[in-house]
């Protein structure tokens with residue numbers, strides 16, 4: 001397990017606040033959207049419901065148990081808490097979860113489109129594919145219905161009509177993966193706008209090499 005087990009509480013809260021500010025600075029969240037969590041044993045530290053990520057401070061971070069019940073803090077747990085706790089119960093190697101409505105990712109999610117980019121070696125090695133999980137009302141159990149189907153194989157997934165979810169061994173890692181997909185999508189978008197007629201796909205043999213690199217990176 002390890003992860004955050006030996007990290008002091010104040011340090012965990014500091015990391016969450018830093019990434020929340022970073023998400024806001026980079027334009028990945030509106031004022032009240034998105035949430036971040038960290039698992040330490042059976043305790044989950046998370047950003048509370050309806051709080052600005054820009055103005056978030058350590059004192060506003062709450063803790064809940066794995067069933068989403070409030071343990072510490074004055075503020076309300078986000079209705080998206082089950083999305084976070086489900087990731088932790090499905091994967092032992094996941095110690096942090098980040099969810100936001102990053103614009104390019106969310107455009108794909110709203111269109112119910114998975115993302116695959118055979119033109120980008122970086123995308124192929126790092127992600128292989130970003131699937132889109134079928135729609136569920138935000139905060140409802142349906143939103144996590146398809147998580148078990150995908151989260152073991154993918155660290156970043158789109159949520160149909162909603163946004164994006166990333167997991168990692170640290171908050172920075174989970175956030176960086178979302179940021180990376182968002183940046184790759186920006187390039188994809190510009191390429192499609194400027195050069196709609198040009199196929200930029202890498203040859204099949206090269207894609208196979210990259211897929212093997214992707215698999216070995218994931219320890220397959």
Ligand SMILES: [Zn+2]
Nearest residue numbers: 034099162163
């Ligand atoms: Zn959301």
